Amino acid sequence: MTKNDKKSQIIDAKLVDALLAAKWKKQGFENLCCLRCIQTRDTNFGTNCICRVPKSKLDAGRVIECIHCGCRGCSG
Incomplete structure (x- = not known):
């Protein structure tokens, strides 16, 4: 399982805010x-x-x- 798959599962399970997860994709906000x-x-x-x-x-x-x-x- 890749890192992106894990993040997708966490977002789908609503364990983390989708806006926060979107910020994680930007440099400096990982x-x-x-x-x-x-x-x-x-x-x-x-x-x-x-x-x-x-x-x-x-x-x-x-x-x-x-x-x-x-x-x-x-x-x-």
Whole structure:
């Protein structure tokens, strides 16, 4: 079974939102935790959620967590 077959089964079983799965197909969004983390209207500064910032760009040892979904870093 290929990766695409597995994703199709998950979508068909309604275990994941189809819009979220569609974002997974785009480069840079392969590990996106939820759609809310990329909506700029939900943040104070009109940017993406802190979990979308690459760990290499954050201070070493800094623990981050999304206030909406609890993600600790889905950008890689």
